[in-house]
Amino acid sequence: MDIELARTFLAIVSAGSFVRAAERLNVSQTAVSARIRSLEEQLRRPLFVRNKAGASLTPAGESFLRHAPALVQLWERARHEVAVPPGRRAVLAIGAELSLWDPLLLRWLLWMGRAAPEVALRAQVGQSETLMHQVAEGILDLAVLYAPRYRAGITVELLAEERLVLVTSPPGAKGDAPPYVHVDWGPDFAPSKGLGRADPAIHVGFGPLGLGYILAAGGSGYFRMGAVRPHLESGRLALVPGAPEFVYPAYVVHAETTDPEVVRLALEGLRHTAAADQAEVPPDAMPGSGPALPG
Known part of the structure; x- marks a missing residue:
């Protein structure tokens, strides 16, 4: 067929x-x-x-x-195995939402490079619905998402409960408060939820875009702690005292038909990097080796 x-x-x-x-x-x-x-x-x-x-x-x-999802997944798995580069034992494909690639996906790639050099990696970023569809079809082995839709044949695991924190750049030359930049983190995160900021100066749908703006032009806004931590440490941004924080869970999803050994190792790496990010451990202090694939 x-x-x-x-x-x-x-x-x-x-x-x-x-x-x-x-x-x-x-x-x-x-x-x-x-x-x-x-x-x-x-x-x-x-x-x-x-x-x-x-x-x-x-x-x-x-x-x-x-049966249809398994048919597509089997075909994609066959394509992956046939396309294994020389000198590698397996190919692992992972996707992440746009706001999650840095630092989580980047750190995971570094972890996998040290822990499983025999595994070829394919990484991409995209929107939640597209990534879920690709996992269901077997195009991706895993995906890291904020709000996955539960589907038959897909395993969903809580990876991390990130914090959204309100940060600000220094006041302007005249002491003016930096303008508020609203990032669309979903329907559960809105000015009506008690933020008291109904009229943001700028409204964006992509966290890194909003963060890049306030770093370049000044402003305040809610962002993931993992993304703003380097700028808090350098002094370019500061936490707003007394501002409420919000829990923003991230999940990892994978198809039940994917290679269990490869997925097990990938999940271990994701848990390590997510835990290190939440514990504020610098990347070079993360565990650099894990159990290799069985030979």
């Missing part, structure tokens, strides 16, 4: 309609319909019922949904 047929089937299930699935896959609706028609002919059963609201699964579609 053409693996793209299973991918298209899963895209429709996720999107809820043929039209939205076509947009996500960047193909025409005609192409999506043709793929599903071909899949239904091979299975000899109708998989979807179209209606005004979109598309719903038939009983046969519900049955195929239990």
Whole structure:
């Protein structure tokens, strides 16, 4: 079976309609319909019922949904194993949300390079929904996210409970208070939750962008402690006394069908780096070796 047929089937299930699935896959609706028609002919059963609201699964579609993710994951795992570079024993692919790549993902790459030099690494950053989809399809072995959606066949583990802290640059030349820069950390973090800052000077949807702005132009805002710690130590930023702090949990997700030994080692590295970041341990003091893959 053409693996793209299973991918298209899963895209429709996720999107809820043929039209939205076509947009996500960047193909025409005609192409999506043709793929599903071909899949239904091979299975000899109708998989979807179209209606005004979109598309719903038939009983046969519900049955195929239990197997489609494993088909795609098996194909991606085969691609990974075939593509192992010379001198390496395995390939591990990881993704992280944009706000998590520095320092967590960067430190993890350094840890893995020391602990498992025989493993080739592939790392990328992206949005939560895209990363979850890639884990489900086997394109990624693991992903680190803030708000994962629980799905069948996906293991979700709490990695760290980060703190969002209010920091500020020094007052301006005239002693003016720096402008507040609001970072969109999600619906549970909003001015209406008691921050008392309903009219921010700037509103951004990406933490590193907001942090870069206040470092360059001055300002205040809520950011992850792990991201601002170096600037607090250098004196470029300071914590706002008495400001409330917020817990912002990060999770690691992985498919249950991925290589257990490789995933076990990767999870150990992620736990080490997350714990070191929360304990304010400098990167060069983190454990640099771990149990190698069994030979």
